[in-house]
Amino acid sequence: MIFNYLGLAAGLAAFLGIWIGHVAVREIECRVVSITLPSIGFALLGFLCEIGAFLSASNLVSGTLGILGMTFLWDALEFHRQQKRIVKGRAPANPANPRHARILAEYPTATTLDLLKREPLGRPVGAQEAIALIKAKEKLL
Amino acid sequence: MNTFGLVIGLITLAVIGIGAFWVIRGERVLGYLWWPYFIGAGVLLMVTSGFIKNDWCSALAGVIGASLVWGATEFKEQAIRAELGWYPFGNHKKRPPFAKIIQKWKPPNL
Numbered sequence: 001m002i003f004n005y006l007g008l009a010a011g012l013a014a015f016l017g018i019w020i021g022h023v024a025v026r027e028i029e030c031r032v033v034s035i036t037l038p039s040i041g042f043a044l045l046g047f048l049c050e051i052g053a054f055l056s057a058s059n060l061v062s063g064t065l066g067i068l069g070m071t072f073l074w075d076a077l078e079f080h081r082q083q084k085r086i087v088k089g090r091a092p093a094n095p096a097n098p099r100h101a102r103i104l105a106e107y108p109t110a111t112t113l114d115l116l117k118r119e120p121l122g123r124p125v126g127a128q129e130a131i132a133l134i135k136a137k138e139k140l141l
Numbered sequence: 142m143n144t145f146g147l148v149i150g151l152i153t154l155a156v157i158g159i160g161a162f163w164v165i166r167g168e169r170v171l172g173y174l175w176w177p178y179f180i181g182a183g184v185l186l187m188v189t190s191g192f193i194k195n196d197w198c199s200a201l202a203g204v205i206g207a208s209l210v211w212g213a214t215e216f217k218e219q220a221i222r223a224e225l226g227w228y229p230f231g232n233h234k235k236r237p238p239f240a241k242i243i244q245k246w247k248p249p250n251l
Contacts (some may be wrong), residue, residue: 004199007190011203053146066146069155120220
């Protein structure tokens with residue numbers, strides 16, 4: 001029986017595409033003053049991958065490029081969703097970034113704390129306790 | 142012209158979208174300690190995809206497998222989001238087999 005590498009390639013492309021995009025969007029959005037250019041960059045990369053997928057005769061190459069392209073196109077939208085998370089305080093704002101500094105000044109919900117950077121407790125946690133838990137962890141580090 | 146990649150890419154987007162839904166639901170009903178089982182199921186599905194002759198089915202199995210693995214890495218943060226009230230908190234979670242051992246392991250978070 002011949003092993004069909006297409007499934008493995010598709011799975012790896014999907015996993016790596018999501019992972020790389022997830023980290024890249026967080027890191028880039030945190031540092032750049034405007035998210036317009038990175039959004040356009042990722043959209044362009046996505047379109048190029050899709051064109052490559054369309055032109056390739058091999059299903060292995062076409063599938064891999066098609067999946068990577070779609071994840072890059074999604075990442076282009078994720079920059080805007082990440083900015084919304086910063087506004088809501090669901091992702092930490094970077095005060096050294098003028099765009100984030102403006103968000104911190106305008107929206108009381110925005111915070112510099114990463115409220116997800118702890119272990120689960122298995123019970124509901126109030127806003128004040130959540131902040132105290134993160135600050136206690138930061139002091140330990 | 143080959144539309145295989147474009148269509149598989151669109152299917153992947155749908156699978157990722159469903160993934161976000163089952164991670165929320167799965168954490169609420171089961172709890173984040175089920176993460177090793179989801180990683181195992183995902184890896185098994187990705188390996189199994191190699192034994193599927195049909196390219197469409199093989200690619201779909203691979204993508205679903207990857208989505209299961211990725212979802213497992215999201216479980217811990219989802220548990221904290223629910224604790225914070227960003228998502229509904231499940232009060233009656235089902236503990237997985239070997240929960241005491243799993244509790245000693247650090248959950249993956251990428």
